[in-house]
Structure formats: structure tokens, C-alpha cells
Amino acid sequence: MRVFACPKCRAWVEFEDRVCLACDTQIAFDPDFDELVRAEEHPLCRSRDDIGCSWVASPDPAAQGACDSCRLTTDGPPADDPTAHSQLVLAEYAKRRLIRQLRHLALPVVPRQGDDGLAFRLLAPVEGQGVITGHADGVITIDLSESNDPHREALRIRLGEPYRTMLGHLRHEIGHYYWLMLVERGDGTIDPFRELFGDERQDYGAALQAHYGDGPGEDWADQHISHYATTHPWEDFAETFAHFLHIADVLETTATVGVTVDGPHGVPEPLAGRILSTGAVELTDLSITEVLGRWHGIAMALNAMTRSMGRQDLYPFVITPGVARKLEHVHELVRARTAAAA
Ligand SMILES: [Zn+2]
Ligand SMILES: [Zn+2]
Ligand SMILES: [Zn+2]
Structure with missing residues (x-):
């Protein structure tokens, strides 16, 4: 991520900030220009107060007042669950970083319509019913309890991972989406992929089971x-x-x-x-x-x-x-x- 300056006083402000700490100006991020702007001069994302979204509203009427990141979230936790809501806030922070980077790299970010395009389901476990983080045909599901530091850190240690973050989860899941978009649906891209990564047509369930059973070799x-x-x-x-x-x-x-x-x-x-x-x-x-x-x-x-x-x-x-x-x-x-x- 690049760094940003306040549109009024040019002080250093962070990507997530909604107010400049130096001059108190309300600010917002405009993804079309990759710049911070004065909030009073732009329509703002409808989720600004609810989840602390710092982006301007999408110019696309189909977004219905949401920004180009919030509009991609098609499912969230129940509004009356304060714990899940605070986890949603953190997940959306990470997601805005992800979306801004995808746009910076000119990777396609197409809001879901029907069976095509990208959508995020940011869900909290309800009454013991777990949420499985994953990707299926453009729909990314995130378990919001991964926003909870002690929970995520305990999982990281149990699984022996050196790194585990919400942004890391989002970057991994979007990788599945771009495999679909750039490799499977690409032109002449599947063979070079298979040469390097292996044949993806092998049984996924059996592969996972083998992983958690014997595990890979030492090398x-x-x-x-x-x-x-x-x-x-x-x-x-x-x-x-x-x-x-x-x-x-x-x-x-x-x-x-x-x-x-x-x-x-x-x-x-x-x-x-x-x-x-x-x-x-x-x-x-x-x-x-x-x-x-x-x-x-x-x-x-x-x-x-x-x-x-x-x-x-x-x-x-x-x-x-x-x-x-x-x-x-x-x-x-x-x-x-x-x-x-x-
Ligand atoms: Zn300022
Ligand atoms: Zn938003
Ligand atoms: Zn995966």
C-alpha cells in the first residue's frame, strides 16, 4: 500500500483514517483516483457510520450507496450480535486493503450478478454452527472469528503456522478466485500451471486427508x-x-x-x-x-x-x-x- 496525505493540510494519514488527526478534516478514500478526498465534497459509503468504512460511495447506481468494497459483501452477521459486528469491522478493514490492491494491479473486481462475479460472505458462527472459510465459484466465505486475536493465534499455534492474519486469509481466498479467472478461464494458461503446480484434477478430499494424515515429505x-x-x-x-x-x-x-x-x-x-x-x-x-x-x-x-x-x-x-x-x-x-x- 502507498501512503496518503490529508487533502487539506497534507499531513500523513493512514489508508483507514476517516479524519485527519492534524487538522480535523473529515476524509474519505476514492478508489477510482486512488486518493484521499475531503468527505464533505463527496457522497460517502452508506456503511461509514455502521462499520467505519472510509470510502466514497460507488458512482455505480447498482451499488445503492455502498462503496466498491462494501457492495461486494453480500452476507454478514446478524445486526444484533455486537461481538460479530466488531469482528466484521476488522474484516472489512482488511478487505478494503485487498480490494484497493487488486484495483491497483488492474485485476478484475466484478461485483456478483447471478452466478458470475465476486462476492464475500463474512459470517460468524451461530449457536455452535461453524463457518468454513473458503472459495466457491467467485463466492468467498470468511469465518469472522478469525478477527478475534486470541482465537486466531491459538489456531495458528495449533496448526504450526508461522503467519495467520485476516488479510492473509483474504489474499489466499482471492487467489482461488483468480485461479478460476486467469488460469482456468485463461487462454493457454492451464498447461503451464499444471507443469509447475501439479494436476488439479486429483481428488481434493483425498489430497486434504493425506495432508492431515501422513503430511508431506521433509523436503x-x-x-x-x-x-x-x-x-x-x-x-x-x-x-x-x-x-x-x-x-x-x-x-x-x-x-x-x-x-x-x-x-x-x-x-x-x-x-x-x-x-x-x-x-x-x-x-x-x-x-x-x-x-x-x-x-x-x-x-x-x-x-x-x-x-x-x-x-x-x-x-x-x-x-x-x-x-x-x-x-x-x-x-x-x-x-x-x-x-x-x-
Ligand atoms: Zn489534515
Ligand atoms: Zn464501504
Ligand atoms: Zn484455499
Whole structure:
């Protein structure tokens, strides 16, 4: 994500902010211009007060006063459940980040009509009836209890995952959607996919069962970005897609805040001064080698910084050559879209 300035006083404001803390101006995000605007000059999303949505209303009358993110949510929790409502607020924050990035990359975001297009069901478990996070033909279902930090963190530890966030879930599920849109419905795209990720026609249920039974071999990380990616070619693609979005977003932030890694300093040769990494607002003109070259230094530096604060690595993953080839596949799919839209 890039950074934003208040439209009135030019102070630094965050993407989620609805008021500038420096000058008290009410602000809103206009996704068509990728800019913050003065709220008083624009029709605002009808969910601004209810869930703290910071976006302007969609100019499309079919959105009925919702913004281009809120309109995609077709199902939510019951209005009289305050816990679920506060979890919905957090999930929608993450979803707006997702939608803004998809638009930035010029990936298609088409609101669902009939059996086509994209929709989000953000649901809370009701009376012991669980919600299963997943994707089916453009409909993404999210279990809102993943907004609950202790619950999500307990799951993360139990499943042995190094990273688990609401934004990460959304990026994974949207990866399934773009597999459908860019791979299955693409032109000549399924064979290269199968060559790298495997044949997705294998039985999904049996594959999941094998994963939770025997698990993958010890060398799973040679070809997979995460343990979960080993379950099925679809999951592998979704995990890889999510990582592409992670990397693209952090590189965009890095470029716009002006962070360059040029070091390290104060260490002896041969390490001293070996890493030079900058961000990039657009990845379209870069090869995957250039993208990952920039990412390497930034990720090393960010991990060193979060460790300095006593936290775990910000990016607790290793990109092997096998994983880089899969990221390249995603990068090529995405940049074909970005380039076509430019
Ligand atoms: Zn201001
Ligand atoms: Zn909204
Ligand atoms: Zn999945």
C-alpha cells in the first residue's frame, strides 16, 4: 500500500483514517483516483457510520450507496450480535486493503450478478454452527472469528503456522478466485500451471486427508511456500498468489515511504554493504528475479527490525528457487493484466 496525505493540510494519514488527526478534516478514500478526498465534497459509503468504512460511495447506481468494497459483501452477521459486528469491522478493514490492491494491479473486481462475479460472505458462527472459510465459484466465505486475536493465534499455534492474519486469509481466498479467472478461464494458461503446480484434477478430499494424515515429505519447502500449499495444486496456487500480494504490497509501501536498504553497515567484510534493495510502486516492468532481488533485502531488514522490537519475523518464509518459479507464474499472470490496462 502507498501512503496518503490529508487533502487539506497534507499531513500523513493512514489508508483507514476517516479524519485527519492534524487538522480535523473529515476524509474519505476514492478508489477510482486512488486518493484521499475531503468527505464533505463527496457522497460517502452508506456503511461509514455502521462499520467505519472510509470510502466514497460507488458512482455505480447498482451499488445503492455502498462503496466498491462494501457492495461486494453480500452476507454478514446478524445486526444484533455486537461481538460479530466488531469482528466484521476488522474484516472489512482488511478487505478494503485487498480490494484497493487488486484495483491497483488492474485485476478484475466484478461485483456478483447471478452466478458470475465476486462476492464475500463474512459470517460468524451461530449457536455452535461453524463457518468454513473458503472459495466457491467467485463466492468467498470468511469465518469472522478469525478477527478475534486470541482465537486466531491459538489456531495458528495449533496448526504450526508461522503467519495467520485476516488479510492473509483474504489474499489466499482471492487467489482461488483468480485461479478460476486467469488460469482456468485463461487462454493457454492451464498447461503451464499444471507443469509447475501439479494436476488439479486429483481428488481434493483425498489430497486434504493425506495432508492431515501422513503430511508431506521433509523436503516440502523446496517447492512450496507453506506447509498448507502442499495439500493440493489449488491450495499451492492460492498460497503463492497470497505471497505475491504480500510482496507487491510491501514493496509498494517501501517505495512510497522512501525506504532503501543499503548495507549492512558496521559489520566486517564480506557481508558489509552487500545488500541494496529498493521498493517498487509497480511491478509490471520488473522480472521476477528483479522483484525478488528487491524483496530479499527489504525482507531481511524488516525481519531484523521486528526482532529488534521483540517480535517474530515480519516475513517468516523462505523463497526457494522452486517457489520463485511459481511466483514467476503468478507475476506473469498479474502483469499481463496490469500491462493490458495501462
Ligand atoms: Zn489534515
Ligand atoms: Zn464501504
Ligand atoms: Zn484455499
